[in-house]
Amino acid sequence: MRHKSRSVLPGFGVSLGITCTYLSLMVLLPLATVFTRSAELSWPEFWSTVTSPRVVASFRVTFGASLAAALVNSVFGFLVAWVLVRYRFAGRRVLDAMVDLPFALPTAVAGIALTTLYAANGWVGKYLQPLGIKVSYTWLGITVALIFIGLPFVVRTVQPVLDDLELEVEEAAASLGARRWQTFTRVVLPSVAPALLTGFALAFARAIGEYGSVVFIAGNMPMRTEIVPLLIITKLEQYDYAGATAVAVVMLVASFSLLLTINLLQRAARRRVEA
Amino acid sequence: MATIAITRPAGAAPPAIRRATGESPAVRRVLTGLALAFLGLTLVLPLVLVLHEALAKGFAAYLAAIREPDALSAARLTLLIAGVAVPVNLVFGVAAAWCIAKFEFRGKSLLITLIDLPFAVSPVISGMIFVLLFGAHGWFGAWLADHDVRIVFAVPGMVLATTFVTSPLIARELIPLMQEQGSDQEEAAIVLGARGWQTFWRVTLPNIKWGLLYGLILCNARAMGEFGAVSVVSGHIRGETNTLPLHVEILYNEYSFAASFAVASLLTLLALVTLALKTAVEWQQRRQALEGAETSVPTERIAA
Amino acid sequence: MTIQVRNLCKAFGDFVALDDVSLEVPGGELVALLGPSGSGKTTLLRIIAGLEPADRGAIFFQGEDATSTPVRERQVGFVFQHYALFRHMSVFENVAFGLRVRPKAARPSEAEIRDTVMGLLELVQLDVLARRRPSELSGGQRQRVALARALAVKPRVLLLDEPFGALDAKVRKELRRWLRRLHEEAHVTSVLVTHDQEEALEVSDRVVIMNDGRVEQSGTPEEVYDHPATPFVYGFLGDVNLFHGRVGGGRVSIGRGTLDAPEWAGAEEQAAVVYVRTHDVELAASPAGAASLEAVVRRVRAYGPLVRVELDLVEGGRSIEAHIPRARCERLALARGRRLFVSPVNPRIFAEPA
Numbered sequence: 001m002r003h004k005s006r007s008v009l010p011g012f013g014v015s016l017g018i019t020c021t022y023l024s025l026m027v028l029l030p031l032a033t034v035f036t037r038s039a040e041l042s043w044p045e046f047w048s049t050v051t052s053p054r055v056v057a058s059f060r061v062t063f064g065a066s067l068a069a070a071l072v073n074s075v076f077g078f079l080v081a082w083v084l085v086r087y088r089f090a091g092r093r094v095l096d097a098m099v100d101l102p103f104a105l106p107t108a109v110a111g112i113a114l115t116t117l118y119a120a121n122g123w124v125g126k127y128l129q130p131l132g133i134k135v136s137y138t139w140l141g142i143t144v145a146l147i148f149i150g151l152p153f154v155v156r157t158v159q160p161v162l163d164d165l166e167l168e169v170e171e172a173a174a175s176l177g178a179r180r181w182q183t184f185t186r187v188v189l190p191s192v193a194p195a196l197l198t199g200f201a202l203a204f205a206r207a208i209g210e211y212g213s214v215v216f217i218a219g220n221m222p223m224r225t226e227i228v229p230l231l232i233i234t235k236l237e238q239y240d241y242a243g244a245t246a247v248a249v250v251m252l253v254a255s256f257s258l259l260l261t262i263n264l265l266q267r268a269a270r271r272r273v274e275a
Numbered sequence: 276m277a278t279i280a281i282t283r284p285a286g287a288a289p290p291a292i293r294r295a296t297g298e299s300p301a302v303r304r305v306l307t308g309l310a311l312a313f314l315g316l317t318l319v320l321p322l323v324l325v326l327h328e329a330l331a332k333g334f335a336a337y338l339a340a341i342r343e344p345d346a347l348s349a350a351r352l353t354l355l356i357a358g359v360a361v362p363v364n365l366v367f368g369v370a371a372a373w374c375i376a377k378f379e380f381r382g383k384s385l386l387i388t389l390i391d392l393p394f395a396v397s398p399v400i401s402g403m404i405f406v407l408l409f410g411a412h413g414w415f416g417a418w419l420a421d422h423d424v425r426i427v428f429a430v431p432g433m434v435l436a437t438t439f440v441t442s443p444l445i446a447r448e449l450i451p452l453m454q455e456q457g458s459d460q461e462e463a464a465i466v467l468g469a470r471g472w473q474t475f476w477r478v479t480l481p482n483i484k485w486g487l488l489y490g491l492i493l494c495n496a497r498a499m500g501e502f503g504a505v506s507v508v509s510g511h512i513r514g515e516t517n518t519l520p521l522h523v524e525i526l527y528n529e530y531s532f533a534a535s536f537a538v539a540s541l542l543t544l545l546a547l548v549t550l551a552l553k554t555a556v557e558w559q560q561r562r563q564a565l566e567g568a569e570t571s572v573p574t575e576r577i578a579a
Numbered sequence: 580m581t582i583q584v585r586n587l588c589k590a591f592g593d594f595v596a597l598d599d600v601s602l603e604v605p606g607g608e609l610v611a612l613l614g615p616s617g618s619g620k621t622t623l624l625r626i627i628a629g630l631e632p633a634d635r636g637a638i639f640f641q642g643e644d645a646t647s648t649p650v651r652e653r654q655v656g657f658v659f660q661h662y663a664l665f666r667h668m669s670v671f672e673n674v675a676f677g678l679r680v681r682p683k684a685a686r687p688s689e690a691e692i693r694d695t696v697m698g699l700l701e702l703v704q705l706d707v708l709a710r711r712r713p714s715e716l717s718g719g720q721r722q723r724v725a726l727a728r729a730l731a732v733k734p735r736v737l738l739l740d741e742p743f744g745a746l747d748a749k750v751r752k753e754l755r756r757w758l759r760r761l762h763e764e765a766h767v768t769s770v771l772v773t774h775d776q777e778e779a780l781e782v783s784d785r786v787v788i789m790n791d792g793r794v795e796q797s798g799t800p801e802e803v804y805d806h807p808a809t810p811f812v813y814g815f816l817g818d819v820n821l822f823h824g825r826v827g828g829g830r831v832s833i834g835r836g837t838l839d840a841p842e843w844a845g846a847e848e849q850a851a852v853v854y855v856r857t858h859d860v861e862l863a864a865s866p867a868g869a870a871s872l873e874a875v876v877r878r879v880r881a882y883g884p885l886v887r888v889e890l891d892l893v894e895g896g897r898s899i900e901a902h903i904p905r906a907r908c909e910r911l912a913l914a915r916g917r918r919l920f921v922s923p924v925n926p927r928i929f930a931e932p933a
Contacts (some may be wrong), residue, residue, distance in 0.1 A: 008630050008650050009461050010471035012378045018370035023389050026367075026439060030404035031396070033414060037407050076313045083310040087303055095311070097554040098318050104493065104546035106500025107398075108520040109539040112527050113321035116328060123324060124316070148317050180298060209397025211503035212520070216527065229399035233507060236403060241412055248400045255395040263388060459663035462630055463725075465650055466657040467677030467732055477680070481667035563666065563714075 034252060038245040049246040054222055055231065059250075062228040065139060066207035069146030070154075074200045076147075077154025078192070084155070085162040099155045102148055107212025114145050115217040137219030142227065145213040150203030157199035161192050194269035198262055205258040209251065325543050328536035340526075340534035341541060348514045349522040349538075352430065356505075356518065357498040360438040364494055368445025369487075373479075376453030377461070390446050393439055402436045402507025429516060432508035440504050441497045448490030452483055452560075489556040496549040500542055580641045580735045580768050581606045582627060587636030589622055589792075596622040598792040600636070604785075609762045609769040611779035614789035615815070620772045621740055623789070627770060628738050629653045640735065653736075656729030656767075660741040662721045664713040670724050671696055671709040677732035699727040702761070719750040726758075730765070737769040743778065751775075755782050776816050780804060788812050810852060810929045818857040820899040826851035826928050833923075834894040836872045840928055850931035855923040860901035862888065862911060863920045871920040874899070879913050881905065888913060890921060 038046065049055065084096050102110065118125045118135035128135060135141045165188065173183040211229040219225040228251055235244035298306070330337055340346065371390055375383060393401065407413050409426035419426060426432045460482065464474040480487075502520040510516040517525065519542055526535035582604040589597040596619045604610045612620040625631040627638060629650030637646045645653060665673050674696045678687055687695065700706040703723040705716075713721055722742055729737060742758075743751040759782050762769055773779050779786050780800040787797040788811075796808040807813040814821075824833035827848030831840040838853075863871070874890035877898065881887075886908040888901045899921065911919070 007378050007458060008465055009377050009458060009474070011475070012374055012380075015370040015374035016378075016380070018367065019374055019386065019390075022367045022370075022442075023386075026442060027389065027392055030408055030439065031392070033404055033407040034400065076310075079306065080310045080314060083307050086297075087307055089307055093554070095314055097550050098314065100550055100553060101318050101322070101546060104496050104500075104549040106502055106520045106523075106539075106542045106546070108502040108523050109325060109500070109542050109546075110321060112523065112535060112539060113325050113328075116532070117321060117324055123320065148321070151317060205395060209395075209400070211397065211399050211506075216524075229397050229503065232397075232399050232403060236406060236507065239412075241407065241410075244403060245407065248397075248403060251397055251400060255397070259388070259391070259395040459659055459661060460665055463657065463659060463663040463728075464665075464676065464680070466628060466630070466655060467680065467728070468651050469676070469680040470651070473680045477676070478665055481665075 031252070034245055034248050037241065038249045041242050041246060045242070046246050046249075049243050050250050054226070055247055057223045058226045058228045058231045061139065061142065061224070061226060062208050065142040065146055065227075066204050068143045069150055069207050070200050070204040072143070072147050073150045073154045073203045074196060077151055077199060077203075078158055078196060080151075081155045081158040081162055085159060099152050102150075102152050107149070107210070108216075110148055110213040111145065111216035114148060114213065115141070118144060118217065136217055137221075137225065139225060141217040141219070142214050142225060145217050146207040146210060149210050149213055150207050153202035153206060154196070154199035157195045157202065158192060161195040165191055194265060198265045198269065201258055201262045201265065205255060205262070209255060322543065325536055325539050328532060329540035331536070332533040336533055337537045337540075340531075340537035343534075345513050345517065346519075346522060346538055349517045349519050350541075352433075352516070353499050353518045353520075355430070356434050356437050357495050359434045360441055360498040361491060361495050363438055364442050364445050365491065367442060368447075368449055368490060368494075371446040372449035372453050375450050376456075377458050387450070390443050393442050398440060398501065398503025399507055401440050402504035405432050405435050405439075405508050427508045428510035433505050433516065433518065436504040436508045437498050437501050440501050441494050444494040444497060445487070445490035448486050448493065449483060452486040453479075456482055485556045485559045489553050492549050492552050496545055499545060581639075582736060582768060582770070583639040583642075584623070584627065585637045585639070587623065587626060587638075588634045589619075589626060589631070590634060595792050597626070597633070597636075600789075600792070600794055602787055602794055602797060604768055604770060606641075606768050607766045608784040609759070609771065609782060610785045610787060611783035612770060612772045612787050612789060613774070613776060613779040613815075614795075615774060617791075618789040619792040620774075620789045624738050624740055624770060624772045627736070628655050628657050630657070654732070654734050656732065656734030656737045658722070658725050658729050658737070658739040658742045660744050662713070662718075662725045662745075664721055664725060664728070666713055669710050669712060670700070670705060670716070673713065673724055674699055674728045674731050676728065695731060696727075699731055702730075703727045717750075718746045719754055722746065722754065726761075730767075734767065737767045739769065739771045741772055741774070743775075744773075751778070758782060780816070788815060790815075807854075807927065810854065813854045813927055813929075818900065818902070820855045820857060820860060820901075820923075822853040822855065822897070822899075822923070822926075823931070824851055824853055825849065826853075826930070831926065831928050834872055834892070836870050836922075838870045838923065838926055840926075843928060851928050852931050853923070854927045854929070856925070857887075857900050857902040858885070859924040859926075860899065860903075861922045861924055862901055862903060862907070862913075863922065864911060866920045867922055870922040872922070874919055874921045876913055876915055876917045876919060878915065879908070881908065886913070890919065892921070893918075 041049065080099065084092060084099075115136055116122050118128070118141060120126065120129050120134070120136070122136070125135060133140070135144055169187060169191075170183050173187045174180075178186065209229060211227075211233075214227055215230055218227060218230070220230055228247060232244045232247050232251075235241075235247065297303075371386075374380075375387065406427050409415050409419060409432060410428075411420065413427075415426075426435070460478050461474050464478045469477065499518075500520055501518075502524070505518055506521060506524075509518070509521055511521065511525075513525065519538055523535050523539045523542070526532075526538065584600060584602045587597050587600045589595075598619075600619070600623060612623060614620045622631060626633045629645075629648060633646070637644060639645060640648075640653070665676065668676070675692050678692050678695065681687075697706055697709070700709055703726060705720060705723055705727070708716065708720065713724065716724065726739075726742070739758075743754050746754065755778055758771075762782075771779070771783060780803075783800065785797060786800055786803050788795045788803060790811050796803055796812045798806075803812060804816050807816060813819060822833045824831050825848055826832075826840055826843050827846050829839065829841055829844035831838050831843065831851060831853060833853060861867075866873075873893040875893060876888060877891050878889040879886060884905060885902040886905055888903060888908070889898060890901065891898045901921070911917075913919075
């Protein structure tokens with residue numbers, strides 16, 4: 001990294017030095033161990049570990065529930081963002097602030113609260129029970145927890161874009177004869193789509209790694225409601241470090257590809273705005 | 276000459292504009308209702324439940340649960356962990372934001388991505404990496420055992436894991452803020468003869484104080500509330516390597532629901548304070564932005 | 580204090596901001612750097628201030644090499660286009676900043692700081708607003724605070740980067756006159772960057788016209804306006820009409836009209852561009868000599884002391900603009916469609932670049 005000296009401000013060397021040293025020691029070195037440790041496995045060993053039925057089942061649970069939760073959040077997150085930006089009603093500011101609750105609330109607290117809420121005798125669960133819907137300790141419960149965790153990601157990426165959307169554009173569409181629904185689907189939605197996609201990807205990325213809020217409500221039945229992070233912990237507790245690292249490598253690769261996708265999405269969105 | 280007929284929707288201009296770009300009141304009401312119901316179900320209800328369950332056995336039981344020695348020791352450890360993780364990440368966050376926002380250099384976007392990296396890592400894996408490094412079978416495991424130093428399944432590991440998980444928070448809060456503010460004011464200070472530290476303390480810091488405060492509070496809330504990563508590296512020994520969130524888990528798994536929710540309510544309070552502060556900070560920033568924007572107020576004439 | 584700039588070069592990546600620029604600012608004068616955006620004038624100012632390092636070249640303050648002197652030690656006052664006031668400080672504290680950050684030994688006493696700051700605030704006529712925050716001031720007031728702040732450290736040189744660029748036209752005019760008066764009282768060597776030719780010509784003792792990272796011409800406002808050295812300067816200063824024609828043998832021909840061009844007496848015939856200021860275009864009802872070109876009035880805008888007349892030349896189809904006194908306009912009874920004869924006065928001829 002070469003400093004293209006364009007600034008007379010001091011402290012470039014020191015601050016960049018601190019940043020790089022810290023990142024190397026605190027982030028890169030520890031993360032690298034996952035990959036070096038997994039390299040101790042031969043390829044067939046690695047493959048059989050990550051394709052064993054219990055691991056595959058946990059991948060299916062984690063990725064399936066994360067996908068479902070991210071989809072629900074895309075719909076309702078967009079709705080919430082829309083209502084918060086466009087409509088004025090009592091309590092709007094409070095609700096707006098509340099959207100960040102899942103960021104700030106410890107996941108364990110969210111976990112026990114949601115579990116209690118959706119248990120068969122819980123405030124919500126007791127209304128679902130007669131309908132034959134079981135949430136706590138099922139795949140559905142995992143999804144509910146992941147919806148809670150992912151909501152702010154969708155709302156907070158869509159909200160500023162909706163805020164910046166010029167009303168004039170919609171007025172132009174209306175003046176050209178478009179109906180409200182046509183204006184929405186042809187003008188509003190396409191401008192918000194990149195942000196919505198980014199929000200979806202962020203919520204999905206957060207969901208696949210989530211542990212605290214899910215582990216209470218999941219029931220943790222191997223093959224059925226066992227999520228990948230829990231499986232990693234189980235393997236660690238059994239001193240199966242090789243197995244844990246192998247699964248972790250798959251998760252990290254998935255997460256990093258998502259991060260890369262999100263960065264590309266955001267760069268594309270920015271280019272579109274600037275163009 | 277051809278005439279162009281301009282057709283307007285019926286009605287005077289302002290209502291017509293509103294009609295052109297807004298939904299009908301009925302649609303508004305339905306959408307608002309749906310959004311409120313969703314937010315109520317996903318956010319408000321769990322919050323109310325925590326407070327309700329915490330006091331389910333009365334206020335005396337609530338006080339007893341949070342004054343119990345194990346709870347107090349968990350609180351102390353939580354404070355200790357946050358007490359290390361937050362200052363360390365403060366130094367890192369300010370340094371990272373300074374070099375990224377105030378200078379141009381190659382590899383900057385890579386650096387930003389690396390700062391964000393811990394966000395993309397599952398908390399469980401964040402804990403695991405320190406087990407792989409410092410555990411009995413880890414890279415430094417044998418050396419640590421020889422020197423009788425325990426890092427994982429002990430407090431140092433919990434501090435490390437928490438620091439890792441919370442490392443992007445302050446940097447992420449400061450980078451966009453400092454980028455937006457530019458370097459004009461700092462340059463002005465330097466031209467007027469201020470030294471580096473003077474410039475930072477007297478000019479930069481007052482300008483970023485609100486964002487910095489929120490970054491600190493958020494980092495603190497996440498450090499105190501971290502569960503997955505800490506859970507992996509904790510020895511789960513009551514009174515020794517339990518933090519408040521881990522204590523919540525133990526109590527819950529022992530079916531001491533009221534006690535569990537009582538401790539959880541403390542963490543919930545912390546979260547609510549964090550949100551309130553965030554709202555205040557955003558309000559401050561919006562006010563500053565508005566102040567910055569109004570440049571064309573008419574001046575009184577300058578007397579000749 | 581004089582400033583000398585010698586052979587300065589500066590590039591940002593592929594973009595050449597300054598290409599071998601040399602100039603001299605005599606002590607006590609106010610010099611304007613004038614040019615379109617991207618001409619390198621702000622970069623030059625920032626290099627003089629020490630805010631930007633040069634790739635090559637040198638800067639001398641009073642004959643002393645200041646090229647590698649850090650900005651803090653150059654003792655320059657810099658006024659930023661967007662004020663760069665410290666938002667969290669009062670007007671008073673903003674002006675006092677440069678005194679307060681001095682090392683203890685050199686720092687004036689609290690009473691001295693008070694006197695200096697209040698004196699400066701009186702000078703910029705803002706003493707009653709000393710306790711206000713910058714956000715409570717208008718744009719013009721903010722810029723005067725910025726100026727007082729820059730003057731507080733007793734700079735050897737005052738550098739102003741488009742100081743009035745963000746203000747509206749009326750405030751700008753007032754501040755311009757005020758700055759000139761201030762300069763006449765204080766006599767600090769000053770360099771002002773602007774893209775507004777009117778501002779540059781009105782305020783400064785000397786104007787340096789820049790284009791594409793080079794100095795096109797420098798001189799007093801009268802010199803550069805009356806004797807532009809290059810076609811660029813001619814086009815940049817004032818409103819101008821442009822004719823394509825041929826020059827040689829002491830005459831220039833534009834269409835069927837011809838004009839004397841004594842300075843081209845010995846030149847071979849070649850293509851030329853002829854510049855004529857809009858107020859140097861004479862209109863007449865009948866042809867007046869060989870120089871007359873026939874034209875049709877397209878539009879007349881009769882506000883202010885000068886009437887602006889747009890005309891289409893009958894031959895060649897070019898349109899030109901003439902600014903003529905109101906009385907003359909009435910005498911000619913100008914109206915759309917009227918046929919007239921146009922004669923250029925004081926033409927300036929440049930060979931057409933091949």
